[in-house]
Amino acid sequence: MEYALLLAPSSNRVYTAGAAALGAAELAAFSVGALDGRLGPVAPIELAGRTYLGFSVADGPLGERDLAYLANVSSAFALFERVEGDLLRPIAGQPLDRYDDDLISIQKYSGKTNEHFTKLLLNVTVLASAFADRMLERKLTVLDPVCGRGTTLNQALMYGWDAIGIERDQQDLEAYSAFMKTYLKRKRLKHNAEMTPLRREGKKLGRRFDVTMAPDKAAHHAGETQQLTVFEADTSLARSLLKKHSAEVVVADLPYGIVHGSRGPKGIARGPQELLETALPGWVQLIMPGGTLGFSWNTHVAPREEAIALVEKAGLRIVPAEGFSHWVDQGITRDIVIARRD
Numbered sequence: 001m002e003y004a005l006l007l008a009p010s011s012n013r014v015y016t017a018g019a020a021a022l023g024a025a026e027l028a029a030f031s032v033g034a035l036d037g038r039l040g041p042v043a044p045i046e047l048a049g050r051t052y053l054g055f056s057v058a059d060g061p062l063g064e065r066d067l068a069y070l071a072n073v074s075s076a077f078a079l080f081e082r083v084e085g086d087l088l089r090p091i092a093g094q095p096l097d098r099y100d101d102d103l104i105s106i107q108k109y110s111g112k113t114n115e116h117f118t119k120l121l122l123n124v125t126v127l128a129s130a131f132a133d134r135m136l137e138r139k140l141t142v143l144d145p146v147c148g149r150g151t152t153l154n155q156a157l158m159y160g161w162d163a164i165g166i167e168r169d170q171q172d173l174e175a176y177s178a179f180m181k182t183y184l185k186r187k188r189l190k191h192n193a194e195m196t197p198l199r200r201e202g203k204k205l206g207r208r209f210d211v212t213m214a215p216d217k218a219a220h221h222a223g224e225t226q227q228l229t230v231f232e233a234d235t236s237l238a239r240s241l242l243k244k245h246s247a248e249v250v251v252a253d254l255p256y257g258i259v260h261g262s263r264g265p266k267g268i269a270r271g272p273q274e275l276l277e278t279a280l281p282g283w284v285q286l287i288m289p290g291g292t293l294g295f296s297w298n299t300h301v302a303p304r305e306e307a308i309a310l311v312e313k314a315g316l317r318i319v320p321a322e323g324f325s326h327w328v329d330q331g332i333t334r335d336i337v338i339a340r341r342d
């Protein structure tokens, strides 16, 4: 059976010429992680002037569960069965999304990680873990140890999961907590949200922001709530903030190692290598056995081999993740590394 996936126009805008290649790489990750490798090679096809990703499926048509997975591909706009040639039949899919998408799209700020890419990185990281087969049913916990204003955290919440963030920038925590409180009120979602001091050994370290939320009243009453926690702290302290094995996946878009827009010098304080050297050992302990770490970084400031060497030194096993390198900006080419804690 042949299929064609239409890419979202917005993902074309983000990745320009690289959209099809990234989409193909993400589909391959879904195939390996959740579809028993049944997707054949993915290749761009042109139909009536639009680019689709074409692929075939061994052993008959995609089942309901396969489609439920593929409904979450970050760059997917619509999936079609190729009836014959360029005759397409649309296939309905039910994504995991449980909140309006403005949870992810409203916040706009310099230094925000693109939301499509954030979803891609989260997907690929989870799919490489031992928890990939439970992605549709189970509530996972995602930790973003350099969470900024929460793009990864919001994607995790969108999927119905719990989210933990660490961010040392005071303004980011303030902006993110203000956004969340307004969002939850405006959408009339049952929740509790509070900011409290974060103390360690009697000393005030920073603050923490805790939210308990649910998509509707019924879920809230049934105790099916989601938990969001953000620590205002340096991520090298991650292990002292959280119990070991706190998260199935750790997902991070590392600082690029250059000044970002008008945000001043925070981007140059630490490049990705230095951050990995100091913080990785702590992050690794927070990952559950079978869980994965997925991060992206600017390959102009740290070559791939160096990033891989640091990850291996920290005791993780690299999971192949090819075809994700892409141009972001002048001076930024982003790639990803996925590694598993066995």
Ligand SMILES: C[S@@+](CC[C@H](N)C(=O)[O-])C[C@H]1O[C@@H](n2cnc3c(N)ncnc32)[C@H](O)[C@@H]1O
Pocket (backbone or CB within 6 Å): 111, 112, 113, 114, 145, 146, 147, 148, 149, 150, 151, 152, 166, 167, 168, 169, 172, 233, 234, 235, 236, 253, 254, 255, 256, 266, 270, 275
């Ligand atoms: C590329 S940005 C991540 C942006 C985030 N994904 C978002 O969309 O808002 C990297 C973040 O790492 C934070 N950061 C850098 N070094 C840190 C450290 N040592 N501890 C905690 N956060 C750090 C920066 O303040 C910045 O917000």
